Amino acid sequence: MKSEIKYPVCNRAGLIFEPWDQDDVVGVCCHRSQKSQKSQKVSEEPKKEAFANIANIANRAQKVKRTSDDEGLKFQEGKPEWSVLPFDALKQVVRVFEYGANKYGRPYTYRAGITYSKLFSAMLRHATDWWRGVDVDQDSGCHPLAHVCANALMLLVMLHKKQYDNRDRDTIKNNFKKEIKHD
Numbered sequence: 001m002k003s004e005i006k007y008p009v010c011n012r013a014g015l016i017f018e019p020w021d022q023d024d025v026v027g028v029c030c031h032r033s034q035k036s037q038k039s040q041k042v043s044e045e046p047k048k049e050a051f052a053n054i055a056n057i058a059n060r061a062q063k064v065k066r067t068s069d070d071e072g073l074k075f076q077e078g079k080p081e082w083s084v085l086p087f088d089a090l091k092q093v094v095r096v097f098e099y100g101a102n103k104y105g106r107p108y109t110y111r112a113g114i115t116y117s118k119l120f121s122a123m124l125r126h127a128t129d130w131w132r133g134v135d136v137d138q139d140s141g142c143h144p145l146a147h148v149c150a151n152a153l154m155l156l157v158m159l160h161k162k163q164y165d166n167r168d169r170d171t172i173k174n175n176f177k178k179e180i181k182h183d
Contacts, residue, residue: 089149093150096149096150111157113158116165119154122151126144126145127144130144
């Protein structure tokens with residue numbers, strides 16, 4: 001029987017495979033402590049699944065365009081491309097969150113819950129300040145649009161906390177039923 005893998009990786013079924021030996025696949029559960037891991041024979045189904053996954057990875061690896069043979073593989077399809085974010089602008093949003101953490105005594109106070117209307121109102125106040133020509137918030141020293149972004153992010157966090165959704169239900173229903181006419 002083969003020895004255990006030194007750096008185990010779970011395949012979501014709780015088993016780790018050594019796929020290079022098709023006749024004697026050894027699996028260990030990586031959810032148990034390292035001391036209690038025991039090798040065990042793996043049934044045919046996980047073997048087939050493991051080899052299908054390996055074949056899929058090999059096919060994907062052949063399709064990846066690398067700049068050189070020394071470059072490692074990292075599959076990115078379907079994953080967010082974080083490098084497209086404007087980090088200079090995000091830095092200003094971070095400053096707003098730091099200001100809030102100092103102002104309210106600790107970071108992440110918004111996670112406890114803030115009504116949608118408070119966040120939306122703050123977002124509109126800062127957007128209006130910017131529209132009127134304000135480039136620096138007098139309290140925080142940050143750009144008003146950084147405050148708009150911070151409030152929008154906090155509102156996104158609140159979306160799963162329906163108890164803080166205090167929007168007017170009749171207005172929401174009516175807006176979906178008919179198109180709003182603008183002058």
